[in-house]
Amino acid sequence: MALQYLKSLDLATINVPNSYSKVFKDDCMFSFDTPTDPHGIDVCLTCHQAFSRGSIDYTHIHAAFSDHSVFLNYKKTLKPISERAEGQPTKMMKLEIKEQKEDDLFDVKLEIYCSEIDQSISYPNAEIPEKINEAVEKIMSATSSDQKEEIKAWEQEIVPCQHAFDLIQTPLEKVDLTQCQYCDLKENLWICIHCGSLGCGREQFGGVPGHSHALSHNEKTPGHHIAVKLGSLALDSADCYCYTCNDEVKVPELSKYLMTYGIDISNFVKTEKNLTELQIEQNIKWDFAMTGEDGSSLKPVFGAGLTGFKNLGNSCYLASVVQVLFSIPAFKKCYFSQEGVPAEKILGNNDPSSDLETQLYKIGDGLLSGRYSVPDTTTTEELKYQKGIKPSGFKFLVGQGHQDFCTATQQDAFEFWLYLNDLIEKRKAFGNFEISPTEVFKFVLENKLRCTSCGGVRMSKEIQENICLPTQDILLSTDEEGKRTYQETTIEEGIQQWLTPETIEYHCPKCAKKVTALKSQGFKSFPSYLVVSPQRIKIENWVPMKLDVPIKFEEHLDLTNVKSKGKLPNEEELPEDEEPEENKEKEFKFNEGAMNALLSMGFPEQRCKRALYNTGNESNAEVAMNWLFAHMDDPDIDSPFEVPASATTGSTASKKSDPNQANESDIETLVSMGFTSKLSNKALVLNNHNVEQAVDWLFSHPDDDGELPAATDNGGAGSGGETSKEDKISTLEHDSGALTHSKYHLKAVICHKGGSIHSGHYVAFIKARVPNGDGEGEEKWVLFNDEKVTLVEGANLKDIEKSGYLYLFARDSN
Template identity: 55%
Template sequence: MDEEFSIKLDSIVIPTSSTKVFKDDCMFSFDTPLDPVGLDICMTCHQAFSRGEFNYTQMHSEFYDHDLFLNYRKIRKVQKNEEQPHKMIKLEVKESSESDLFDSNYSIYDQKLNKSVDYPNKELPTKVSQAADAIIAATSSAKKEEIMSWEQEIKSCNHSSAIEQKPIPGLQLKKCTSCDLAENLWICLHCGNLGCGRNQFGGVPGNSHAMLHQKEYPEHAVAVKLGSLSSDIADCYCYACDDEVKVPNLASLLKTFGIDITNFVRTEKSLTELQIEQNIQWDFKMGGDGGEELKPVFGKGLTGFKNLGNSCYLASALQLLFSIDSFQKAFFIPSGVPLDKILGNLRPYEDLETQMYKLGDGLLSGRYSVPDMTTLETTKYQRGLKPSGFKTLIGEGHPEFSTMLQQDSFEFWTYLIDKLEKKKVYGQLENSPTNVLKFILESRIKCSNCQGVRIKKEVTDNMSVPLNVKLVETDAEGNKIYKQTSMNESMDIWNSPEAFEYSCPKCGKQTATREENFKTLPEYFVVNPQRIILENWVPTKVTVPIKFEELLDLHKYQSTGILPGEEELPEDETDGREGNNQDSEVEFDIQALNNLFEMGFTENRAKHALYATGNNGAETAMNWLFEHMEDAQIDEPFKTPENGGSGASSVSVDTEKLASLASMGFAEKNSIKALVLNNGNVEAAVEWLFSNPDDDGILEAADAGLAAKDTDVLVKELESSFDKTKLKYELLGVVCHKGTSVHSGHYVAFVKKIVDGEAKWVLFNDEKVILAIADNIKEIETTGYLYVYKRI
């Protein structure tokens, strides 16, 4: 060993099983052990750095006086007659899973001397060898998080908790009772009928006879997949709820049909395995009609993400977000992550702004948008950025985004935007990059009797619009074919006046109309078509085709304010309602009330249900009622809860939003505080409530006043800067979703990019980044889920 090689033994820290060890990628870039120089893992703090385009190893060493590193490189093994490997199903994450594909090389690197020695090396001090061995053996921090969160929480439902069994005579458990299929078999827990399942990902056949059995016998809701049964795994599905469920006393119920679960050997993949495999492998159309494979594209702004197993919802949202000018300006610097994020930031994995800079560099620099030459695939796609650190940080503490389950991409978009605003993550900008998404919605209520008008303003950064759902036919395979609609048709439905019972401050109870318009419009307009509807009281995703149009004109939806001849209605504590009857403070949907009456529900129950579900229609209220029949107050006369709390008696919150939180089980006082502190943002309020479970719900006057002041300032800024002549938009990108539920299936992003000097549509399908063709664009019509428009 070189005599000049010096080591400070007191700076070496031997990691234990509880120590975070980072060895997947650099803390400030997406350089990995597969890169020529590899990763340098600090032997003091166990974080990983690189000496690639930017020498973050040197910066870390000089800033913190951490000089010694374990250098880690992975080199592709050369194997004879090797076929293209199948993607692994990452049900069980093991550190040795890549050992068949890669050799691992290690060395000890002294940054101060810029010298390396191969490892293992008998001449190294014992402490250095112990630390190096512990780092090599340790499961990386990213893998640990993945293992911890790779759990699917399945709950029981009303149907699976109360199964009445009446076995049919002559049971046979060999093949489907309606066809000859002998795999993908589901046994009805109510009667023992054996039916085949639906066609499943990966070519598993099925004719849906188990589902058809339930349609014939609606009370036979729950079935179990025989091939997946073992002592620790059981796939149970409720066709009434259209979801996986847990079945209490399953072993006892199966014994009714002669099935001993302890002796069953699993012969087929479980639903979870199939779902994970589908998330990783389910591709959108990647070729033309002639079967030719489309060529990938590379360059700045054309970088893909590696799918972590369920991360396509996150990746597709980030592709759109970093296509917005303000986010590019905020979080991308050609010289890499700013020095101030490296200096004095000993835990960059806990800093959201650092993670945003890292994403900006990875997605926009072009350094990682190169063919992956380590694979044996004929077509060389990118390796793809692995957003493990960002996903762990952004999802921390969130009941959904912290898991490894597929999530709703639009919900993640709104959650991320709110998180960036709350933590004041501005990057290089003086104000939030999210400001380009902000606009003012104006709700206009007009009394049908006195023609008085009340106007309410709300600042938001996205919209959900209804779809015009018209079923045309159902094809031979049971797929529903819907009539084509358009984004403007959805905007028309959203903008249409709706009638409701209203207590006018001027003339008492009357009928009024309510409509929404735009007071201002943003630079970037974010729209979510509501593809989830209730069919037979079950949330269902519909594939209504939305005509692909790149231009959107919002001129006709601009607010008019108070028109000549109209009078603005007064505001006071009681809102002009008669006496102290709090019932009149809630404007119930008359049609929904009548529908609930026709179903046999009493007035009190109907009003409690509509209030608890945010006045969101009879079907939603009915579902709520079925779950709350035993509530003590369900038959008491309905009274609107007062907005209470110290310092908050004069605070006004949206009753529908308050009801939405109440339906989730949150206390009213805490819900009011959460809404006020989060400027009426329901998603942010839910996060605050989860993060503050022990809060007393008391809203201090200063907090209420500050929130109102911030909103007022923002409203004035948006109104003063709004250009009423710029009301036309061009489509920038679309997040698309393929699958029957937003919590399964696969997300991709289509973004308009400059390629070879021309504006072209690019499909981002995880690490596969290709030029879109007509067949790809056609899929946007039935799968488009999140649209981002840029003002012309």
């Protein structure tokens, strides 16, 4: 019957994919069902999107809404270990993308499924119409959409730093390339490109020994910036590390410099893992104390809300942030329903992969339904963890157009937290709500400026969504290998320091002169969930370093004493005319904290001003520092800097280029290929201004209208329109709970292990409800380490003290 149906089918409804087509065959568009599930997945032969007939029958829902009726059912069954091809890795290294034949790992079964008659026919079949055969062959041979984006993300570019140019070499008289000149190590050896000194590297993950003698050489001779790892050398491989920049770099004409020491790179064969390989291996395997006090492995837990994420190589920052967000009731209610993705998100949704709200529903279903929180029975390990759901599509979508999050390299979890919450508000992806679920983080901070001469005050209010706490780094000792020990501090001490009044210079309108004033702040309202990020980064010798300051693990926080007292009865409000008009017109206020940070690094003032202005005058000095390194050779870098007349005077933000406007020459290139200017601009913006990737996007979105997602600057909107800052403040101040309840309990902590925030590994500790047999469950601390979801004990929670990076406190109900 199925064969007769296919023979009578209007073949115009069947589309054969080409090289630019987006083909989805990794998982369902609306769930994390995959080809390895019992039902497999159904790839639509009309639109090439994937659906499933699992717990929720998205295949028939799609067919009913779209009139697409023919699908390729694609099912994979893992072969027994004895039948698998030898040499297949258990985890794929992404340094080199090689096509793997599915026949090596899986038994693949294909069928043509006709949804209208609910019948299937085995494939291949000689009587199936040729166009259907051609479509199936193209789908099976096509690189899936997820894989395409993954390959793009792993295109890693290592660039030269300022110290890699015009190197001056003063070779040592004798260079021994077989052993560290300071100890007996014969591996993990690094040669100083400046003098030939050979020292061992730092001890590395996976048992690679090292005593940091190459680093010690750099500290003793600061002008010797760059070292090269001998074991990494080959014609197409070389690890070069700049100790001054604390980063892997590229050295132009490296082979010429190495010949100084008799090293002919063409005769070398790579014998050790390079830095990127070690980093990826570390990110995949690095555990946060995955054993209990007795040495036994931590117990895996399963159930609704206890689902892990598969590590995509360097995606632990995303996994940790999303796990914490979806542990909050507002996010659960916003993006999850037992019935699955709402019908209105399926009807007329031509590209679910590009819709943020749909992807959030998919994540909610994956994490909270419990369907995917089951032991992975395909592994040989005695202790079974989960496979973990794979967030490839979500990661690609939220990172689209962002210079950092579109890559596969490790990123800062707190920056991603801010970015994702902002994206939800800008895209108005509010799910089941009429307002953003991110409203639970908002609170009113009241600022007071008091003139020390006349006692007059000026009051102002602002909406905050988090607090970045200063971390007291009181050094207690440093061992022989340079490891530092710091005095323990607490979150409460950090908050007190954050709220400590600051003395500033101020032009008092009442005194009509410049005076000193005290600037203080306090909580006017308290959020439902308080987000706290201790600042663990400190700039040392122009390099951002992570501080392992222990922060005492405490589960309760009382903010009663930091509530703003407002304007006191004996205080008089200062008049509005705060500053002479002539000063207002000519003064541009550079961010004081960032300016001081740059000056302390040794940058000249004119360079600092130019860098801050061109990077948005943000408080993060690292952004401006990176701009300076990239513009060292600008001819006007040391010229006196004048703020353009078009800049907003007295503002703390300069005029940035429009992030939604691409370079005109790039747009013209795409227009010359036949695309409209509007659509070309959108393609470039969404693909990080990469012309080649923009072309790929254009061919896969021929019917796109060219409209970029709407962005708002109000921090969220209510139903029916924008909400002003004043209305938001008023709403928060009239919430009785936000005004009176100032006590909190710790709900979750995102932790980071590693020497730099942009490397290492992130995990999340979350207070979650764990099944206990009585149906109710019990609140316990759970560790979410990618796909490993385990119970943790008291001793394991000690990991939080030195690695806690983002804390989430929930407000007590009374």
